[in-house]
Amino acid sequence: MSSFGTYIVTALQAEARPLISHFGLKQDTTCHALRVYRSDRITLVVSGTGKVKSAIATTGVLQPVAETSRAIVLNLGISGASNLKGDQACEIGDGFLVNRLFDYSSGRSYYPDMLARCECPEAMLTTVDRPLDSKDDISVPDGLVDMEGSGFFEAAATFCGPHQIALYKVVSDFLQVEKLDKEWVSDLISAHIPRLESICDSYQAIVHEEYDVLSDEDRNLLRRVRDNLRLTVSQFKILTESARFCKLESGNPLPDLSPYFTVSVSGKHEGKQHFERIRERLLAS
Amino acid sequence: MAKSLLKRFSQSTVVSVANYKSIFARPRQHFQTQKQSSNLILAVKKENHLYPGSGQVQGFGLENFFYNTLTLNCVYNCDYCYLQGMYPSANQVVFVNSIDFLDAARSAISARTNKAQPLYLCISYDTDLLAFENVVPYCREWITFASEQTDLLLEIRTKSASYRSISDLPVTDRVILAWTLSPEIVASKYERGAPPVHRRLESAASAAKKGWPVRLCFDPVITVPDWKSHYQKLIETTFDAIPCRSVRDATVGVFRMNAHYLDRIRKQRQNSDILYSRYEKEGENVSYSKEQRPEITSYIRDLLTRHLPPERIEVWT
Structure with a gap:
């Protein structure tokens, strides 16, 4: 079972x-x-x-x-x-x-x-x-x-x-x-x-019927980005929606977000700058 | 009606429900999950047997414009369908008290404001009645009713290929049979469960050949990649199949949806690009941008004017 x-x-x-x-x-x-x-x-x-x-x-x-x-x-x-x-x-x-x-x-x-x-x-x-x-x-x-x-x-x-x-x-x-x-x-x-x-x-x-274009793996990647950049709940929601737009519009997998798992972030402001960069990249895909 | 449906589905489990809303309007239902195995709910609609027509649909200048809801939901499962956001449930409700709907139509005919025009009534507005005709023969009942009324004009809109189920009825000019047509690429990707376009066209052509007033609905127009050539091909194929003299009129409308419905749909499913395009919000609706909409509709209208005079083309922008 x-x-x-x-x-x-x-x-x-x-x-x-x-x-x-x-x-x-x-x-x-x-x-x-x-x-x-x-x-x-x-x-x-x-x-x-x-x-x-x-x-x-x-x-x-x-x-x-x-x-x-x-x-x-x-x-x-x-x-x-x-x-x-x-x-x-x-x-x-x-x-x-x-x-x-x-x-x-x-x-x-x-x-x-x-x-x-x-x-x-x-x-x-x-x-x-x-x-x-x-x-x-x-x-x-x-x-x-x-x-x-x-x-x-x-x-x-x-x-x-x-x-x-x-x-x-x-x-x-x-x-x-x-x-x-x-x-x-x-x-x-x-x-x-x-x-x-x-x-x-x-x-x-x-x-478990899947109605989301984002896979479990995609969601895990986004969570890692969120944790490293210390994104707010609202920012994470926007990031997730942008990722969906990206996948559905391009028909391709998400771009490589791995640099954002480890990039050093000293404060919320810096996190926000990275967040905007990712978002632009996702929406430009 | 209820008895004949119970007889037809005698192998099914019957659950008695005091009020259809107690099952249809439960919280936290999952529309697409239910769509995989929807139930049939037989109900009595106690009020609102007629609604005034909405601005989302073309009325062809007819002032006494109404619609009714003989059933709730649709046998098809189009990705762009607003019913996913409008209704809490995907179960198919059939209102069995058709006599009340007919009475309401009779009263509205008498009470219509512009007596120079007939009552224009869409009976397949939030559903596809012809697609469901082999289960609930409401098209047959309403066509017969319309034949007996002098001041009624019915529209039955469908994506089905089920003209055969009413083809034995005598033709009446008080009923418009309207087929929604989309390029094959749109139909196969977004119109789940609906017949391919060539089968709809065969059905529409049969109806037109017999003399039924046939309406062609290019609505919603969806801007898939290379959409212009897809729609050009669709319109050419359509008028190859149906002579233009047999077409009563045509409607054109771009994809649009109530913004609140779209939000609700997105909460339950995130797997269709059509729900995630870059729409513009205007008032309560989302659609293509202000700049795109006239371009889209003008293009389709221009294609149609090669076959139909402009006054027989109604455009929603």
């Missing part, structure tokens, strides 16, 4: 355990308020039960991320199921990607983009505030039922676009409130790891 910037939020430790083991995640002991596990490319947080906790945990792991445009955020967990019929008829252990979320208490709906090309059944998810039993006098729309989805989505959507957010739910019950065996929950999730990897790959492919 290629997983640049994959953020996974689970409610329960039992849901997280098979993922921690499969991806070789290590607990981040610098995080005290949240239970966070990481590898170089995956961050997993165990939020606890309920939409507020899920929103807090999601925010907690995404807030420190400087660049979220290539992140994918996934809520993974078990859910109840009510009245799924036809193509969506399901059994315990079936997994679904969520195409619509409905927050039962607020009445609000949320829609992740379903752009990823992965063979996976879809379903609607209703998020409720307390465990829901089929004997209760509450009716929810047909589909899946959990206690985290809407909180997770609202938080994730603060940082990411709807094409970067996915919810994958594994059916654990048909709305019978009972204490679930932790091992059993882990086994349910564990069986879905191959599909989860395929989903992550598909979402990663989407967020």
